[in-house]
Amino acid sequence: MICYFYSFIRAQRYTFQPEILSLWLKNDVLPLTLSHIMDKQEVILCEDPAKSLEQAIARCPHDKLFILTDEHTHRLCLPLLADIPALQEAEEIIIAPEDLHKNLDTLSAVWQALSSRGATRHSLLINLGGGMVTDLGGFAAATFKRGIAYINLPTTLLAMVDAAVGGKTGINFNGLKNEIGAFYPAKSVLLETAFLRTLDRRNFFSGYAEMLKHGLISDTAHWAALLNFDTMQPDYALLKLLVGRSVQVKENIVQQDPHEHGIRKALNLGHTIGHAFESLALAEDRPVLHGYAVAWGLVCELYLSCLKTGFPKDKMQQTVRFIKENYGTFFFDCKHYDHLYELMTHDKKNTAGIINFTLLREVGDIALNQTADKDTIFEALDFYRECM
Ligand code: GLY
Numbered sequence: 100m101i102c103y104f105y106s107f108i109r110a111q112r113y114t115f116q117p118e119i120l121s122l123w124l125k126n127d128v129l130p131l132t133l134s135h136i137m138d139k140q141e142v143i144l145c146e147d148p149a150k151s152l153e154q155a156i157a158r159c160p161h162d163k164l165f166i167l168t169d170e171h172t173h174r175l176c177l178p179l180l181a182d183i184p185a186l187q188e189a190e191e192i193i194i195a196p197e198d199l200h201k202n203l204d205t206l207s208a209v210w211q212a213l214s215s216r217g218a219t220r221h222s223l224l225i226n227l228g229g230g231m232v233t234d235l236g237g238f239a240a241a242t243f244k245r246g247i248a249y250i251n252l253p254t255t256l257l258a259m260v261d262a263a264v265g266g267k268t269g270i271n272f273n274g275l276k277n278e279i280g281a282f283y284p285a286k287s288v289l290l291e292t293a294f295l296r297t298l299d300r301r302n303f304f305s306g307y308a309e310m311l312k313h314g315l316i317s318d319t320a321h322w323a324a325l326l327n328f329d330t331m332q333p334d335y336a337l338l339k340l341l342v343g344r345s346v347q348v349k350e351n352i353v354q355q356d357p358h359e360h361g362i363r364k365a366l367n368l369g370h371t372i373g374h375a376f377e378s379l380a381l382a383e384d385r386p387v388l389h390g391y392a393v394a395w396g397l398v399c400e401l402y403l404s405c406l407k408t409g410f411p412k413d414k415m416q417q418t419v420r421f422i423k424e425n426y427g428t429f430f431f432d433c434k435h436y437d438h439l440y441e442l443m444t445h446d447k448k449n450t451a452g453i454i455n456f457t458l459l460r461e462v463g464d465i466a467l468n469q470t471a472d473k474d475t476i477f478e479a480l481d482f483y484r485e486c487m
Contacts, residue, residue, distance in 0.1 A: 256306025
């Protein structure tokens, strides 16, 4: 295939105008303390995490308090909350870390701990961790005694801007990601961006891919701000604003369509092919972080957007260049194409076996329920291999 799109890469460059941030603030689009009631979920961009947590716990009357951590967040993050009086009596449940353990065995261990330590329908669970903890803890809360209240306190960028917000909970099953789960929003989600100061670079970029997606589905200013952000020497005050904006984009969509019948599918941009990369990597015992798979999926799905819905080539190229520079590449060759295609047929958005894509006409102009035949999907995979 001739990769003619890529030759435009140095064409028009969209730059971020700092004044746009103050415009968001002036228009109250991005209040510094973002407190937004989404369905039953309140999302707070914390100024003082201890106080926010204390208040969130007080807003959820309960008979017994549980706090779920993985081995890492138990060691590194829980001590930061040690002085909170409301947590003194909390029962700790500690699980093994990472997506590998987001399974039925770990879920069963959490149910077991809740049950044997006297949790009732009126108990409250706090999930302190990355997306694995908030997904699995949220699903444990959704199912224990048909549902108990929970609070998410995400500690990774991926969990802050995606997993912990929006009410999707679940576990992996049968080799498929998030195969079993429920829509069950937390009572509160507390975003404490100070946790990001100690996040390793790979986990930083994993979360940043979801922010990039939020930029692409929302507006040019946000997208340009993300592409121009100095990821080598992050300005954490600016990052906090971008996280707030990103969560706001997600919340606005989830509010309109909490159960993903329509517009929530926009949040799946990059994920149809991204999940296939992620599953292939897992099957071949070379797992990749979710956000990396999403970033690589965005490369293919922006190519499809150019081809099928007229997305501007220069914006695709600018985004592809950012991904290439920061995410490296995922190796596969044409022998993997059929396997990748088969994995795409499991996507939750599909109906009647037809692969469903979310594509873009422009930054912020979303084209839902797009299809592409096998040859076109393979062409997108060719494009990826040629330019990455
Ligand atoms: N992660 C996509 C969604 O929450 O819908």
